Amino acid sequence: MAESAISFLLNQLTLLLPKEIDMLPNIRDEIEYITDELERIRAFLKDSNPNEEECDSRLQVWVKQVYDVAYDTEDVLDEFMLFFACNYKKGLYNIFHKIFRSIKTFRTRHHIASRIRKIKSRVSSITEGHNRYAYKSITASKQGSSSSLNSKIWRDRQGDALLLEEAELVGIQKPKKQLIDWLLLTTCSRKVISVVGMGGLGKTTLVKKVYDDVELKSKFQSHAWITVSQYYNIEDLLKDLICQLFGEIRLRIPQRIDHMDNNKLRAIIKEFLQERPYLLVLDEVWSVDAWEAIKYALPDKNGCCVVITTRKLDLASAAAGVEPHGNIFTMKPLSSEESWSLFCRKTFQGDCCPPCLEKLSEGILRKCQGLPLAIVAISGVLASKDKTRTDEWEMVHRSLRNELESNDILRSTMKSRDHNFAAIAGGENNMVPEKVRRLSIHNSLGHVQTRQTFYRLRSLLMFGVNDPVTKLSMPTIFNGGSRLLKVLELRGASLETIPDEVFKRLNLRYLSLRNTNVKFLPNSIGNLQHLETLDLKGTYITELPVEIQKLQKLRHLLIYRRMVELYASFHSVRGFTSSARLGDLSSLQKLSCLELSLHKVTLTRELVKLTELRRLSILKLRREDGPALCVSIEKMRHLQSLSVTSIQEDQIIDLELLSSAPPLLQRLYLTGPLERLPNWIPSLYSLIRLSLRWSCLKTDPLESLQSLPNLSYLTLLEVYDGETMCFNSGGFRKLKVLLLVRLKELKSVRVEKGAMPHLEELYIRNCKKLEVVPEGIEQLRSLKVIEFGDMPDRLISRLRPDSQGEDYWKIASIPKVWVGYKADNCWTGYHLV
Numbered sequence: 147m148a149e150s151a152i153s154f155l156l157n158q159l160t161l162l163l164p165k166e167i168d169m170l171p172n173i174r175d176e177i178e179y180i181t182d183e184l185e186r187i188r189a190f191l192k193d194s195n196p197n198e199e200e201c202d203s204r205l206q207v208w209v210k211q212v213y214d215v216a217y218d219t220e221d222v223l224d225e226f227m228l229f230f231a232c233n234y235k236k237g238l239y240n241i242f243h244k245i246f247r248s249i250k251t252f253r254t255r256h257h258i259a260s261r262i263r264k265i266k267s268r269v270s271s272i273t274e275g276h277n278r279y280a281y282k283s284i285t286a287s288k289q290g291s292s293s294s295l296n297s298k299i300w301r302d303r304q305g306d307a308l309l310l311e312e313a314e315l316v317g318i319q320k321p322k323k324q325l326i327d328w329l330l331l332t333t334c335s336r337k338v339i340s341v342v343g344m345g346g347l348g349k350t351t352l353v354k355k356v357y358d359d360v361e362l363k364s365k366f367q368s369h370a371w372i373t374v375s376q377y378y379n380i381e382d383l384l385k386d387l388i389c390q391l392f393g394e395i396r397l398r399i400p401q402r403i404d405h406m407d408n409n410k411l412r413a414i415i416k417e418f419l420q421e422r423p424y425l426l427v428l429d430e431v432w433s434v435d436a437w438e439a440i441k442y443a444l445p446d447k448n449g450c451c452v453v454i455t456t457r458k459l460d461l462a463s464a465a466a467g468v469e470p471h472g473n474i475f476t477m478k479p480l481s482s483e484e485s486w487s488l489f490c491r492k493t494f495q496g497d498c499c500p501p502c503l504e505k506l507s508e509g510i511l512r513k514c515q516g517l518p519l520a521i522v523a524i525s526g527v528l529a530s531k532d533k534t535r536t537d538e539w540e541m542v543h544r545s546l547r548n549e550l551e552s553n554d555i556l557r558s559t560m561k562s563r564d565h566n567f568a569a570i571a572g573g574e575n576n577m578v579p580e581k582v583r584r585l586s587i588h589n590s591l592g593h594v595q596t597r598q599t600f601y602r603l604r605s606l607l608m609f610g611v612n613d614p615v616t617k618l619s620m621p622t623i624f625n626g627g628s629r630l631l632k633v634l635e636l637r638g639a640s641l642e643t644i645p646d647e648v649f650k651r652l653n654l655r656y657l658s659l660r661n662t663n664v665k666f667l668p669n670s671i672g673n674l675q676h677l678e679t680l681d682l683k684g685t686y687i688t689e690l691p692v693e694i695q696k697l698q699k700l701r702h703l704l705i706y707r708r709m710v711e712l713y714a715s716f717h718s719v720r721g722f723t724s725s726a727r728l729g730d731l732s733s734l735q736k737l738s739c740l741e742l743s744l745h746k747v748t749l750t751r752e753l754v755k756l757t758e759l760r761r762l763s764i765l766k767l768r769r770e771d772g773p774a775l776c777v778s779i780e781k782m783r784h785l786q787s788l789s790v791t792s793i794q795e796d797q798i799i800d801l802e803l804l805s806s807a808p809p810l811l812q813r814l815y816l817t818g819p820l821e822r823l824p825n826w827i828p829s830l831y832s833l834i835r836l837s838l839r840w841s842c843l844k845t846d847p848l849e850s851l852q853s854l855p856n857l858s859y860l861t862l863l864e865v866y867d868g869e870t871m872c873f874n875s876g877g878f879r880k881l882k883v884l885l886l887v888r889l890k891e892l893k894s895v896r897v898e899k900g901a902m903p904h905l906e907e908l909y910i911r912n913c914k915k916l917e918v919v920p921e922g923i924e925q926l927r928s929l930k931v932i933e934f935g936d937m938p939d940r941l942i943s944r945l946r947p948d949s950q951g952e953d954y955w956k957i958a959s960i961p962k963v964w965v966g967y968k969a970d971n972c973w974t975g976y977h978l979v
Contacts, residue, residue, distance in 0.1 A: 176266045180219065183269045215268050217583065217602060222261050224630045224653055318352060321475065325356045328473050329425070329451050330365065336446040340454045340462035343477030346519035349455040350429055352477070356453070357427050360930045360961030366451070368424040369394060372440075376432040379588075380439045384411035387426075387443075391418055396966060396973030412443035423449030431456045434464045479516025486511065488518065492525035506539045587611060605633035614640045629653070637661055637681075649673045660684050672696040678733075680704070690724035700731050706739040706763070713888075713912070714863070716795050716817070716840060721765040729755030738763035739789070742771060753778040763789040767818070772800030779804055786810050792818025795840055816841065823847050831855060839863040846870070852877030852901075863887040869915075873922075875900035885909045889916070897922035904928050911935035919944060924956040932957065935966040935973070945978055 328339055341349050354371075356362065363369060370390040372383055385403060388411065392399050400406075400414055426444065431437055431454050444452065454465050466472030480488065489511055490499055499507050510528075514520035528539065584605040606628070615636060633656040634648065641662040648657070649670035654677055661684035671680075672693030679702040687705055694703075705722040709715070721739030728734075729752035737756065742764060753775070756762075759782045767775065767790055779785065779801075785808035792799045799818040807826040814830065815837040823843060827836075828850050836857060838847065843866050851857065852873070858880055869891050875898040882904055886895070893915050905926050910916070910933070917940040923929070934942065942965055944953040957963050957978070966975030 176262050179266055180262075180269050183272075211268075211272050215265060215272060217581075218261075218268075219265050221602065221630060222265065318348070318355065321352055321477075322355055322359075325352070325453070325475060326359060326362050328475075329356070329362060329453075332448070334448050336444065336450040336452065338452045338454065338466045338472045340456060340466035340472070340474045341477060342456050342459055342462035342474060344457060344517075346517035347477040347479065348518045349477055351518070353427055353429065353453055353455055357425070363425070364961055365423070366425040366449070367422040368419060369426075370424070371427045371429065373429045374431045374436050376430075378432075378436055380436070381408055381411065383436075383440065384408060384415065384443065387440075388414055388418075391415070391424075396975060398970065398972050408439075415443040416445055419445050419450070425451050425453075427453045427455075429455050431461060431465075432458065434461050437461065437465045480518060480521070481516070482511075485514065485516050485521060488521050489525055492522055493528045495529075503539055506543050510543055600628050603628040603631055605635075606631060607633070607635040608637070608639055611638075612640055615645070632656065634658070644668065646670065652676065655679070657681070667691060667694075669693045675699065678702065683707070683738075688720065688722055690722055690726060692724070692726045694724060695726040695728065695730045698730060699733055701733050702736040703731070703734060704736060704738050714839075716791075719765065719791070721763070728752045731756070733758060735759060735784075736761040739765050741765045742767055754781060757781050758784060760784055761787040763787075763815075765791045766793040767791065767797075767799060768793055769798045769800050772798075773803045776801055776804040779808065780806055782808055784808070784810060787813040789813075789815035790817070795819070815839075823850050827851070828853060833857055835859040837861040837863075838865045841865040842867060844868070846872065848873060848877070854878075856880055859883045861885040861887070862889070864889065867891050869893045870896070872896045872898065873901040874898055878902045879904070881905055883907045883909075886911070886913060888912045890914065892916050894918060895920035897925060899925050902926060907931040909933045909935070910937065912937070914938060917941050919953040919956055924959070929960050931962045931964075932960055933964045933966065935975075936968060937965075947978065 325339060325341070329337065331337070341353055343349055357369070357371060368391055370387055372387055372390075374383060388403065389399060403411070403414075406414075424444075428437065428440065437454065444450065454462070456462050456465075462474050466474050489507065490497070493499075493507075510524060511521070514524065580600055581602045582600055583602050584607075585600060585603055586607045586609065588609050588611075629651070630653045631651045632653055634651065634654060635656070635658045637658050637660040639659075639662055641659065641664055644659065644664055644667070646668075648654075649668065650673070652673060652675070654674050656679045657674070657677060658679070658681035660681050663686065664682070665686040667682070667687050667690060669691045670693075671691060675696055676699055677697050678699055680697070680700060681702070682705040684707055685705070686707065690705070694700075707720045709718045709720070711718055719739060721741045723741045728737075728740075732755065734756050735758055737759060738761060740763065753762075754777060756778070762779075762782065762785060764775065769792075775790070779788065788808070788811060790799055790801070795818070797818060799816055799820055801816075801824050802821075804824065804826050807830060810832055811830050812832050813835040814827070814833060815835075817837075817839045818841070820838075820841045820843060822845075823841075827833075831854075833854055834856055836851070836854070836859070839861070840863065841847070842864065846866060846868055847862070848871060851860070857878065860878070860881060860883070862885065864887070866889060871886075871889075871892060871894075873896070878901060881902050884902070884905060884907070886892075886909070888911065890913075892913050895916065897920055899922065901922075906928055908923075908926075908929060908931070910920075912935065915938075917938045919941065923932075934945075943950065945951050945957060945963070945965075947954050947958075963978040964975055965978055966973045968974075
């Protein structure tokens with residue numbers, strides 16, 4: 147970690163421009179000296195690889211000094227860059243010199259120069275320490291390299307399940323079958339299964355595959371997945387469980403749930419599950435107390451199963467070992483053969499490893515210790531490397547000794563705390579070091595002592611905090627400390643007005659107020675000229691001040707609010723307007739959702755300048771503005787996601803003039819009438835998701851869409867006025883999910899043999915004239931889920947699993963068939979299969 151800190155710092159030093167250094171005369175030599183010495187220290191750390199946990203106390207002190215000087219130097223550099231940004235204005239040379247000669251500026255320059263000289267002195271002392279301990283450290287490293295490599299693996303993360311799921315893990319079928327067999331075994335009481343093993347083995351992935359098994363799911367009426375984690379709040383877990391159980395069957399959530407105590411919440415869960423066989427997964431459980439707190443909410447009867455994933459063998463035994471019908475499944479690392487198979491599949495896309503890379507690959511795999519997460523992660527890096535450049539692979543191989551972290555997350559956290567890098571405030575008696583650089587606050591602001599001043603703080607994140615965020619409750623950032631804060635995550639906080647102090651954090655790169663009750667963005671947002679991400683999704687902000695155009699480093703501007711409705715209405719998404727020159731934001735990559743109706747100038751003069759956009763969402767587009775929008779889109783060659791909504795349901799979306807669509811476009815959402823399907827849509831080779839809503843086409847669009855080679859998700863809502871639709875043989879080769887919604891005149895759907903061979907989910911809703919099951923639906927062998935929502939009684943009656951249901955045989959092999967209807971402004975329904 148020390149090497150990483152120094153590498154980041156050296157990168158910052160190289161970004162200093164000569165004109166910036168010239169603002170502080172007589173320190174160029176000091177900066178060059180610091181850079182040279184840090185390069186030598188980094189080389190030493192890289193070559194010797196001192197194990198920070200096993201080295202002697204003197205070397206530990208030396209490593210800690212390296213961290214401290216790296217952090218202090220970063221602080222000075224950031225102050226320096228802020229000073230430069232505030233005092234250097236291009237083209238204003240005379241004004242600059244007036245400011246430069248001011249007393250205040252002189253004192254600031256003198257202060258920064260003085261600190262740099264002190265850092266130079268400290269670096270010199272650290273270098274002397276390096277000279278004293280280098281030989282000893284290198285020798286110790288060579289003697290202990292084997293044990294060191296065996297003890298280092300990739301650090302486990304909450305996202306590992308998704309990563310591993312994509313890897314199609316080798317050797318997973320046998321343990322999956324074992325768990326399913328245990329779960330299906332008939333017992334007279336509740337069954338508890340513990341899956342235990344170190345982080346990175348794929349516990350969550352294995353259990354997720356079991357949980358998603360359609361045959362297993364059909365044996366239970368209720369299903370829920372709860373991620374507990376190390377820092378859990380039992381009240382939040384119980385509420386989450388209630389929401390999942392009630393939401394699964396579209397049942398209204400009990401009123402005043404937010405005001406109930408834990409006992410009342412448990413009573414609701416127990417009553418709900420009393421007559422329902424259930425399957426519950428508790429993922430990432432760290433303590434017996436967490437299991438005990440949830441256990442008493444679960445009925446103990448036949449047909450009820452709980453699966454727990456944990457790293458703690460004592461917890462696994464306490465949960466499953468004491469149950470009459472409990473089982474413990476211990477995860478084991480992959481064998482050498484399995485590791486090699488997974489590595490080649492991910493790194494070489496299933497091909498053989500080139501002979502020139504075999505030795506390096508074997509060395510890399512040894513460091514992964516059979517952990518799937520480590521193998522998948524490093525394979526993702528190597529897959530992008532040139533297979534003929536062994537030097538690049540050798541560089542990755544060498545760097546692994548510093549990048550592979552200890553598996554024990556507690557030990558990693560302690561190491562971060564020891565070096566004042568990161569801390570979590572989420573329980574009682576949490577003493578957070580004042581030099582911490584990354585602080586995460588869980589559940590309550592009370593976990594942080596109000597008198598503490600975190601003057602080195604760079605990132606502040608909140609999770610599940612309901613306390614009001616004010617200057618009084620948050621002195622952590624509002625009492626003059628944390629001046630150099632870069633990341634401020636206030637997502638979901640109890641906040642209606644943004645405190646002024648936020649806009650005094652001039653070093654901010656990331657600001658999120660997502661899902662707060664903030665209604666207004668003040669002009670002072672223009673102060674944050676280093677800001678790269680502004681996330682205001684789910685807020686009530688609808689207009690941006692002109693000062694937003696000052697944020698020329700902004701890359702992500704996300705402002706919209708989605709209305710929660712039973713059926714999506716035409717105006718279910720609210721965006722923002724602005725009279726600012728958005729074209730000045732030349733670094734912008736994501737822009738959502740811009741309302742154009744009031745600001746034509748924004749469209750014609752500003753959008754065309756945003757050539758770096760990857761994601762663009764437009765609302766309230768007028769027909770006459772379509773051609774100008776096409777001109778802008780043609781220049782966005784990096785665009786991957788495009789969403790366009792017309793101003794009204796009767797206003798045509800005119801995108802016919804788009805002669806060359808962005809070649810990387812993967813997601814396209816068009817909401818509003820189309821005179822005809824744009825002729826450029828069938829040429830979108832990379833398109834994965836397509837949503838056409840309120841299109842009101844006169845001809846069946848399937849003919850034009852069926853050859854899209856990578857289309858996986860298709861939504862058609864009021865897209866077509868015709869009476870018939872046909873999915874032709876060989877069409878939609880990769881389609882997985884299909885939604886047919888509110889096709890008012892549709893009377894029949896035909897699926898030819900060979901169409902949609904990989905379709906897994908089919909949703910048909912509110913097609914009032916469709917009274918027969920789609921012809922040929924029985925040929926969709928991959929279909930796992932089909933839902934009929936708000937459909938004619940005649941169609942549903944033909945699906946009954948009795949003698950009157952003449953079409954039941956067509957759906958009998960589909961694992962999940964659900965019939966739903968509206969009641970009291972929510973969905974309710976039942977399963978046919």
